[in-house]
Amino acid sequence: MKCLKNMRGSGRMVLTALGCAALVVLSANAKVDNDPYLRPEMVPAPxxxxxxxxxxxxxxxxxxxxxxxxxxxxxxxxxxxxxxxxxxxxxxxxxxxxxxxxxxxxxxxxxxxxxxxxxxxxxxxxxxxxxxxxxxxxxxxxxxxxxxxxxxxxxxxxxxxxxxxxxxxxxxxxxxxxxxxxxRTVVSTESAFDRWRMGDDHAVADEVKRGFSLFEGKANCSRCHQGFNFVDDGFHNIGLKGNTDQGRFAKVPVKVLKGAFKTPTLRDIELTAPYMHNGAYKTLEEVVDHYSRGGDMKEGLDPNIEALNLSKQEKSDLVAFMKSLTGKPMDITVPHLPN
Amino acid sequence: MKIKTKIAALTGIVSALLICSAVQASEYEITQEHKTFKQNGEKVERLQVKVGDTVAFRNGDRFFHNIYSLSDTKNFDLGSYRKGTARSVTFDKVGLAEIECAIHPEMYMEVEVIR
CATH class of the missing domain: 1.10.760.10 (Cytochrome c-like domain)
Known part of the structure; x- marks a missing residue:
């Protein structure tokens, strides 16, 4: 499956000479190129x-x-x-x-x-x-x-x-x-989830696959966490206990935006604890518990959020899925500052 | 014959008035699909309507939208509503109304209201 990954660029031409077998791989590659869950290779810039x-x-x-x-x-x-x-x-x-x-x-x-x-x-x-x-x-x-x-x-x-x-x-x-x-150079790297999306069935455990199904289905996560970056460029009040921060409402005074904040990426989520705009949760388990009970503050709660009553297994699967989104951290060297 | 002619004429006038009234207050439907405003399946950036016309905003996405405008021409907030449902607004003043989804600010269109 590594070749599929490599084929996402210029390697595609090489395989066209390999006959029918290559054609099968090419069609798989077309699927990969159109997969909204894989990061586009081009990073946008003005x-x-x-x-x-x-x-x-x-x-x-x-x-x-x-x-x-x-x-x-x-x-x-x-x-x-x-x-x-x-x-x-x-x-x-x-x-x-x-x-x-x-x-x-x-x-x-x-x-x-x-x-x-x-x-x-x-x-x-x-x-x-x-x-x-x-x-x-x-x-x-x-x-x-x-x-x-x-x-x-x-x-x-x-x-x-x-x-x-x-x-x-x-x-x-x-x-x-x-x-x-x-x-713009700080972008997510290939994760186990990406390798699975590219066709490597063994890249993730079954719990991750189940977690992804829940993510897109019963757990409603993908109502807000969409595409490769798992964001909707949108704003939601997720019902955090004790939150008094008006969030987006201070900028755009529309009722639904009271206490609403931008949907954060889930890429490298294991590395960015604690979670939420006020750091309310230390672990992904706590985050999943929050959504399973449909948030805490019901006033102004985003209508996309509703109680899920997830089982222990379902919660565990969702956490496993989110952990599969963490890639190898990019190599970074600290610069010598000019004088 | 004379009475019949009068009835026919009256009917014609009533029909003309009805048609006229329909023309004066049209209804439009704008859908929200994949976080995009669409009219008849095509992305719409500006819709021209007349004073008194009504525009229904129908949610075609699987998540909620919240259509609003803070424009002087028409200041309204339709609230949040789910897939398959629509909420309407009547434009009663000439001008330009900037329409957005509060939840998804990338969604933007304009309604130009003319006489």
Whole structure:
């Protein structure tokens, strides 16, 4: 089945010469290419910020550079830590002055594919999003004008910006474009679930297969968690106990959005605990229990959510399925920051 | 003959009025399929209607939609409703109404209301 995976690119031409047997594989490959549960090989990027090596390298340096914060102590990677699933392992993020933030740190994995960014969807692109936390008083608390002036004084950065964005200079715009370019390289890798979807029947255990059937069927998970990234780019109030955060409603004042948050990806889900926008649950078992009882707060509850009364076996199968979505973490080296 | 002619004429007038009234207040149906607004199976980005016309939004997806507009032309919230059901709104003012699904903001269309 490895060959099927390899065939997803240029390898397809080789097999056409192998006769009838190859034709059978080719038709299987067509199925693979159209499988909505497999990550598209092309990562979307805006026309004015097509990725290249210089842009990604610059973005990576900026992402890991604590000088982007007012305290010169917090970098993007402080909260979006690659060793912790590009999140921080905490129920809620920690910002300026070690103060706890209002929401959990979302992973940046596969954010390139998101139609809206942040838990409340307030930014439309990664470029817009990149500038938010840097300037937010409670997060990195950095004055943008001061930051650009400081970056211009670092000769290594001036060279990197010129190489990445010739003639565009060191600016808020190029800073955002570079960070977004790096973030677009943080994408999910092949998981056991993917290998199963590509035809390897032995890639996952039966409990995973049963869990996937439940996911698409009785458990209603795929009403919101759809496609390869298991998101619907939508907003839902999932009935978390004690939640007072208005979420998307603060941005779009429509009743159904009170306490609603963006559906998070399930890719690499094992690496991004705790779960939910407020880090309410430490384990996937707790998450499945939540949905099985149909949430806790019924007021404003998203109508897609209803009590499921899952059996112990069904809960266990769902957890096994979700765990099969975790791929091998991408190799990441920490950059040497320019001076 | 004269009476028959009058009756025929009256019938004609009534029919014409009915047709006229139907023209003045049309009903349209927009479906939501795969998180896309469609009219007769085709994606619709802008629908032109006249003042007094009604548009029904029918959910064809297996999950809930919540159609709303915060536009000055027509400010409404149809609430959340499931597959196979529809909710309607009548446009009573000239202008442009931006229509979205609150749950799935990628769903967007415009209704242009003319006289």
């Amino acid at each position: 026309a004015d910020n097509a990725p290249n090596e210089a842009r990604v390298e610059l973005g990576k340096a900026l992402f890991f550079d604590p000088r982007l914060s007012g305290s010169k102590w917090i970098s993007c990677a402080t909260c979006h830590n690659p060793a912790l699933g590009w999140s921080d392992g905490l129920p809620k993020g920690i910002g300026e002055g070690m103060k706890e933030l209002g929401r959990a740190t979302p992973t940046i994995l596969n954010t390139a594919y998101n139609k809206l960014q942040m838990w409340d969807g307030r930014f439309r692109s990664l470029e817009e999003q990149a500038l938010g936390p840097i300037q937010a008083n409670v997060e990195m608390h950095k004055d943008m004008k001061a930051l650009i002036a400081e970056l211009k004084k670092i000769s290594g950065y001036s060279e990197m910006f010129e190489k990445a964005y010739p003639g565009e200079g060191v600016s808020e715009k190029t800073l955002a474009k570079a960070i977004a370019s790096f973030e």
